[in-house]
Amino acid sequence: MSNFKQNLARLRSAPGEACVSDLDIDRLLLEDTDRTETASMRAQISACDHCRQRYEAIEADYQRFQARPAKIAFAPPDQRSTLLQLGAGLLATAAAVLLFVTSTPDPSPGAIRLKGGDRFDYTIVTASGRIRNDRTTARPGDELQWRFRASEDRYVAILSRGDDGRISVYFPEGEQTELISGGGETVLPTAVRLHGAERQQREQLYGFMCSKSVSIETLQAALREESSSFPSVCTIDRRPLLILEDL
Amino acid sequence: MDGLTKEKGLAIALVESITPSVAASQGYAHRRVLSALYRTHGALVLRRARQITGSDEEAEDVLQELFHNLVEKPESLSRASNCTAWLYGATTHLCFNRIRNRKNRERLLQAHGADKATHRDASAETLAFVQQALGALPDAQAMAFVYYYLDQMTHAEIADVMGCSRRHVGNLLERARAELERIHREDADE
Numbered sequence: 001m002s003n004f005k006q007n008l009a010r011l012r013s014a015p016g017e018a019c020v021s022d023l024d025i026d027r028l029l030l031e032d033t034d035r036t037e038t039a040s041m042r043a044q045i046s047a048c049d050h051c052r053q054r055y056e057a058i059e060a061d062y063q064r065f066q067a068r069p070a071k072i073a074f075a076p077p078d079q080r081s082t083l084l085q086l087g088a089g090l091l092a093t094a095a096a097v098l099l100f101v102t103s104t105p106d107p108s109p110g111a112i113r114l115k116g117g118d119r120f121d122y123t124i125v126t127a128s129g130r131i132r133n134d135r136t137t138a139r140p141g142d143e144l145q146w147r148f149r150a151s152e153d154r155y156v157a158i159l160s161r162g163d164d165g166r167i168s169v170y171f172p173e174g175e176q177t178e179l180i181s182g183g184g185e186t187v188l189p190t191a192v193r194l195h196g197a198e199r200q201q202r203e204q205l206y207g208f209m210c211s212k213s214v215s216i217e218t219l220q221a222a223l224r225e226e227s228s229s230f231p232s233v234c235t236i237d238r239r240p241l242l243i244l245e246d247l
Numbered sequence: 248m249d250g251l252t253k254e255k256g257l258a259i260a261l262v263e264s265i266t267p268s269v270a271a272s273q274g275y276a277h278r279r280v281l282s283a284l285y286r287t288h289g290a291l292v293l294r295r296a297r298q299i300t301g302s303d304e305e306a307e308d309v310l311q312e313l314f315h316n317l318v319e320k321p322e323s324l325s326r327a328s329n330c331t332a333w334l335y336g337a338t339t340h341l342c343f344n345r346i347r348n349r350k351n352r353e354r355l356l357q358a359h360g361a362d363k364a365t366h367r368d369a370s371a372e373t374l375a376f377v378q379q380a381l382g383a384l385p386d387a388q389a390m391a392f393v394y395y396y397l398d399q400m401t402h403a404e405i406a407d408v409m410g411c412s413r414r415h416v417g418n419l420l421e422r423a424r425a426e427l428e429r430i431h432r433e434d435a436d437e
Contacts, residue, residue: 003378003431004427004431005429007373007376008396008424010373010399011373011377011394011396011401012395019399019403020396020399021398021404022295022397022398022399022400023331023332023335023398023400023404023408024404025290026291026331027331030287030288030291030331032329032330032331054399058291058294059289061293061294062290062291064290065293066286066290067288129311167283184286184288186282187282187285189282
């Protein structure tokens with residue numbers, strides 16, 4: 001057999017019309033099939049080794065994807081108008097946060113979990129659209145995209161405290177924490193673009209996940225008092241972020 | 248898959264409700280929908296992009312690009328009758344665009360040895376063959392080739408996704424095979 005034919009045969013080694021396609025397997029896993037289709041596909045997968053192996057491989061792919069952090073980019077870094085639409089108030093907040101504090105990076109990256117099992121995290125997307133692996137350092141022009149993982153419905157907020165003691169609210173824009181659905185990861189529909197700063201700044205980001213609605217003012221007050229009076233209904237995830245100066 | 252099912256329900260229900268006017272007036276809502284859709288359907292986009300481009304890195308870029316495009320133009324999905332099939336087509340188009348960028352294609356071919364892509368039966372030779380095929384064939388033939396050889400679809404399924412007849416699918420595949428065989432023969436002669 002020629003190389004050409006071997007390559008074709010390798011690609012489609014089981015060309016039987018009864019075999020389920022990848023599209024069928026996707027639809028089955030996504031429950032996008034009716035009862036008859038489901039029964040027929042499941043019977044075929046049970047009876048055919050080739051189909052079963054592909055089904056298991058694709059299912060494992062879904063599970064791996066579910067387990068990884070979300071990386072959706074809601075706005076391209078070079079389209080500021082979209083960002084303004086996403087969170088006009090937040091841009092102003094971000095700009096205000098980028099003031100003038102000289103500091104060194106936190107040597108211990110990652111979250112400092114205060115309590116609870118829920119999780120707050122974010123993705124840093126550079127101006128060229130790349131995702132930074134190091135989430136402890138950002139540069140002007142970078143975009144921060146927020147996400148929460150919660151086992152149950154939670155009222156959430158994101159605030160920050162700079163080394164100069166300045167408290168900023170990144171999310172939500174309203175006066176109360178905002179409800180997100182539990183059971184998985186939620187990527188917030190707002191993003192913040194970091195503006196230029198003359199000197200680097202260090203701040204702590206606080207992700208609040210509360211079982212009841214809490215006023216933002218209460219959270220701001222707690223941060224002013226340096227965590228001594230966080231509401232008992234809230235889990236807090238704290239993350240250090242160093243924002244470098246404009247080059 | 249319980250969590251997946253729950254999110255999928257939200258995604259589909261809301262995606263169906265997206266119209267241009269809704270998207271414009273309810274930016275917040277449609278981004279929530281797309282978040283849910285990303286969680287439920289992102290895996291299939293990523294897998295297929297890996298299969299077609301043969302590169303994990305390119306696949307991640309395709310995933311981001313596809314959902315970014317949806318943020319910008321959610322109405323493109325709301326017009327689709329089947330979300331999963333629409334994502335198949337959109338992923339395929341984005342992959343073709345990348346592969347047909349000469350610079351990109353050259354880099355992909357050079358990277359085959361080092362890139363641990365998850366293509367089925369992946370061998371450097373087969374991956375190179377796929378890249379060559381997708382770079383050489385006209386769009387319609389290349390799409391039929393991908394659906395048949397990479398996605399293992401039947402002619403009927405390809406006809407549904409491409410919106411054409413089964414006979415046309417058969418013709419596209421025949422022409423694709425003939426063209427690839429011709430290219431292969433020319434390469435062998437050289």
